[in-house]
Amino acid sequence: MAFEGLTQKLQETFRKLRGKGKLTEKDVKEAMREVKLALLEADVNYKVVKDFVNSVTERAIGQEVMESLTPGQHVIKIVHEELVNLMGAKESKINISPKPPTVIMLVGLQGAGKTTMAAKLALHFKRNNKHPLLVAADVYRPAAIKQLQILGGQIDIPVFALGDKISPIDIAKASIEYAKKNARDIVIIDTAGRLHVDEDLMLELESIKKEVEPNEILLVVDAMTGQDAVNVAESFNQRLDITGVILTKLDGDTRGGAALSVKAITGKPIKFVGIGEKLSDLEIFYPDRMASRILGMGDILTLIEKA
Amino acid sequence: MGWFEKLKESLAKTRDNLTQKVEAIFSFTTQIDEEFYEELEEALIMSDVGVKTTQHIIETLRKNIKDKKISTPDKAKEELKNIILDIMKKDKNLSIIPGFLPAVFMVVGVNGVGKTTSIGKLAYYFKNKGYKVLLAAGDTFRAAAIDQLEVWSQRVGVEIIKQSEGSDPAAVIFDAIQAAKSRKVDILICDTAGRLHNKRNLMEELRKINRVIEKEGSNFYKETLLVLDATTGQNALFQAKEFLEVSDVNGIVLTKLDGTAKGGIVIGISNELNIPVKMIGVGEGIDDLQEFDPEMFVEALFETVK
Ligand SMILES: Nc1nc2c(ncn2[C@@H]2O[C@H](COP(=O)(O)OP(=O)(O)OP(=O)(O)O)[C@@H](O)[C@H]2O)c(=O)[nH]1
Ligand SMILES: Nc1nc2c(ncn2[C@@H]2O[C@H](COP(=O)(O)OP(=O)(O)OP(=O)(O)O)[C@@H](O)[C@H]2O)c(=O)[nH]1
Ligand SMILES: [Mg+2]
Ligand SMILES: [Mg+2]
Numbered sequence: 230m231a232f233e234g235l236t237q238k239l240q241e242t243f244r245k246l247r248g249k250g251k252l253t254e255k256d257v258k259e260a261m262r263e264v265k266l267a268l269l270e271a272d273v274n275y276k277v278v279k280d281f282v283n284s285v286t287e288r289a290i291g292q293e294v295m296e297s298l299t300p301g302q303h304v305i306k307i308v309h310e311e312l313v314n315l316m317g318a319k320e321s322k323i324n325i326s327p328k329p330p331t332v333i334m335l336v337g338l339q340g341a342g343k344t345t346m347a348a349k350l351a352l353h354f355k356r357n358n359k360h361p362l363l364v365a366a367d368v369y370r371p372a373a374i375k376q377l378q379i380l381g382g383q384i385d386i387p388v389f390a391l392g393d394k395i396s397p398i399d400i401a402k403a404s405i406e407y408a409k410k411n412a413r414d415i416v417i418i419d420t421a422g423r424l425h426v427d428e429d430l431m432l433e434l435e436s437i438k439k440e441v442e443p444n445e446i447l448l449v450v451d452a453m454t455g456q457d458a459v460n461v462a463e464s465f466n467q468r469l470d471i472t473g474v475i476l477t478k479l480d481g482d483t484r485g486g487a488a489l490s491v492k493a494i495t496g497k498p499i500k501f502v503g504i505g506e507k508l509s510d511l512e513i514f515y516p517d518r519m520a521s522r523i524l525g526m527g528d529i530l531t532l533i534e535k536a
Numbered sequence: 537m538g539w540f541e542k543l544k545e546s547l548a549k550t551r552d553n554l555t556q557k558v559e560a561i562f563s564f565t566t567q568i569d570e571e572f573y574e575e576l577e578e579a580l581i582m583s584d585v586g587v588k589t590t591q592h593i594i595e596t597l598r599k600n601i602k603d604k605k606i607s608t609p610d611k612a613k614e615e616l617k618n619i620i621l622d623i624m625k626k627d628k629n630l631s632i633i634p635g636f637l638p639a640v641f642m643v644v645g646v647n648g649v650g651k652t653t654s655i656g657k658l659a660y661y662f663k664n665k666g667y668k669v670l671l672a673a674g675d676t677f678r679a680a681a682i683d684q685l686e687v688w689s690q691r692v693g694v695e696i697i698k699q700s701e702g703s704d705p706a707a708v709i710f711d712a713i714q715a716a717k718s719r720k721v722d723i724l725i726c727d728t729a730g731r732l733h734n735k736r737n738l739m740e741e742l743r744k745i746n747r748v749i750e751k752e753g754s755n756f757y758k759e760t761l762l763v764l765d766a767t768t769g770q771n772a773l774f775q776a777k778e779f780l781e782v783s784d785v786n787g788i789v790l791t792k793l794d795g796t797a798k799g800g801i802v803i804g805i806s807n808e809l810n811i812p813v814k815m816i817g818v819g820e821g822i823d824d825l826q827e828f829d830p831e832m833f834v835e836a837l838f839e840t841v842k
Contacts, residue, residue, distance in 0.1 A: 379679035
């Protein structure tokens with residue numbers, strides 16, 4: 230697999246770095262060249278990689294090398310720590326409104342996994358003794374409403390739908406009223422997939438936001454996204470001031486560098502990850518696991534962690 | 537609006553796209569120096585071309601510039617275009633028109649890339665060319681996948697073969713081939729469930745479907761299209777490799793090129809796996825599918841955005 234590459238390259242690089250004591254500029258720069266390539270191959274955005282590598286290089290030069298590590302391993306330890314820091318604290322909870330219902334809106338590009346995630350979140354809350362309501366606000370994609378209804382049926386959660394002839398803004402508005410009347414304490418709005426450069430559809434999201442004042446606006450991002458993740462995340466964040474990010478399809482073998490790009494560009498926490506098509510395939514986000522995955526070097530890291 | 541215009545329009549929407557970048561490099565640089573190559577490398581990587589293919593392209597460019605004694609950025613630009621064009625076109629059959637009839641098209645790919653939508657558009661494309669088209673709802677797994685394809689079949693005005701959700705996809709394809717024969721259909725297009733390429737059992741299922749097609753449709757022209765999302769990064773290469781293992785992928789449909797993603801990953805796939813891009817998706821509408829034209833693709837990449 231792709232993951233072995235970096236470990237091997239680093240070991241070759243590190244063989245030359247034998248000295249103990251402080252990390253020299255040369256040690257750090259040599260190791261960073263490989264780190265940079267690894268991050269790029271993991272689809273971290275080019276500019277994010279540049280900034281990250283520069284700041285970590287600065288931090289690392291002159292540091293005392295730990296007794297049990299080679300200089301190269303010490304650099305990796307620092308890189309890993311910084312990656313974890315950048316990706317934020319573990320387990321970011323959903324903001325529950327003191328005054329029900331809590332409104333959650335899912336947004337993102339076409340096919341990212343919003344509808345599936347809406348149902349996964351509903352199941353998650355149901356298991357925590359909440360009473361979610363799913364809202365079918367995608368009136369564009371063929372059979373989008375039916376898809377949400379089927380998923381809702383599988384987990385026995387009501388789905389609020391008004392067909393595809395009503396505007397998503399009105400559907401969202403009406404769903405809040407419905408939730409209040411029917412004692413549903415969490416409203417999860419599934420919106421249609423859209424491009425961040427689609428002016429009309431981005432305006433529509435702004436209108437829904439204005440109308441229902443969601444407690445959470447979560448950007449759903451496919452973990453396989455490449456360099457464009459920064460443009461997407463930046464646009465959605467600028468227009469909607471999102472409250473968090475959800476990564477999907479992490480059950481694949483992608484390194485998922487988009488996670489770092491999106492976090493770096495928006496500063497918003499990654500709250501959940503999707504790890505499969507089943508509705509129970511939902512996990513909270515672990516920054517340390519994600520960092521190891523992006524670096525593609527679990528084995529070296531366990532070695533370093535033991536040190 | 538043609539896809540070229542569309543592409544240009546969407547390219548124009550992003551600040552730091554490859555086009556502007558490369559254009560800037562070429563117009564502001566008066567000499568070909570290290571900085572020139574570095575910026576070029578950045579531009580290619582930012583388009584998802586990938587480190588490996590980017591290095592290959594830059595090395596080739598360096599060599600050609602030296603061999604051909606190229607000294608102006610303008611000539612270097614032409615050279616760069618030619619290198620990418622060469623990768624995209626070399627020994628490839630870019631046509632989606634079947635070699636003979638009847639034909640069966642299998643459409644495969646990971647989750648959410650645009651398989652079902654592309655099938656709808658493709659059916660419309662073939663119907664307009666005068667072919668009799670039939671669709672097969674081979675995704676019996678995802679919620680409302682069958683309904684989704686059915687909506688498309690109505691939009692296009694073609695028939696569809698389906699069973700209920702949860703049934704065996706191979707059985708649906710079996711039915712569809714029989715129907716294609718008895719109804720004298722020209723082109724049968726089969727939808728399949730989205731599957732990640734690292735899921736062994738799901739990939740095996742594809743193999744099984746392929747066996748049904750080999751057996752029941754032995755006299756059919758067979759084409760397998762891999763659908764790739766232009767937004768996808770380096771993982772697309774692994775996707776292509778794994779799908780090649782279980783089926784004879786002979787073409788790529790590159791979707792969602794109407795966004796700001798460049799789809800540069802297909803250059804790498806073309807380079808390493810020799811699978812041609814045949815069609816591109818530039819929107820969600822019925823006619824948002826275009827034939828892939830490598831010349832225009834590369835031209836669009838280097839067109840000045842105003
Ligand atoms: N393997 C895997 N597949 C997923 C995951 N989440 C969603 N999917 C699949 O991805 C595809 C797209 O998911 P949807 O939920 O329909 O995506 P969407 O964002 O609602 O799509 P649009 O409404 O068309 O924009 C489906 O095949 C889902 O089953 C995940 O975590 N892992
Ligand atoms: N902007 C844009 N959206 C597209 C394009 N092609 C497909 N889509 C959208 O992408 C989303 C997913 O498309 P589908 O056709 O359902 O994808 P799929 O591969 O069949 O998905 P699964 O069956 O769930 O794996 C839908 O919202 C489509 O409308 C395209 O070329 N451009
Ligand atoms: Mg959806
Ligand atoms: Mg589909």
